[in-house]
Amino acid sequence: MAVALVASEEIRRLNRAHRGRDEATDVLSFPVDERAAPGPRELGDVVICPEQSDDLGRAAVHGVLHLVGYDHETDGGEMLALEDEVVERLS
Numbered sequence: 001m002a003v004a005l006v007a008s009e010e011i012r013r014l015n016r017a018h019r020g021r022d023e024a025t026d027v028l029s030f031p032v033d034e035r036a037a038p039g040p041r042e043l044g045d046v047v048i049c050p051e052q053s054d055d056l057g058r059a060a061v062h063g064v065l066h067l068v069g070y071d072h073e074t075d076g077g078e079m080l081a082l083e084d085e086v087v088e089r090l091s
Contacts, residue, residue: 001043001045002045003045003048004047004048005047005050006049008051012025015028024049026049026059026062027049027059028047029045029063029066030045030046031067032045043068046066048063057087065082065086
């Protein structure tokens, strides 16, 4: 897994190219192995824009949760609740 920090212009370009959204965002995730199987696997990469994020640690947790299959746009709040729990435990 790699984590890259990029400027607003770059994350906007990536968001447009990969999600069709022409806007800067705080974090994007690019999974490599999307199979839902136990055991070791390559997760993928996380791209964070510090200019768009209030908390880089939270952005990293958010990105990793996406890499392991969570989607806050469709899960009824499960991912964001887990994100809060992980961030609190790391504090």
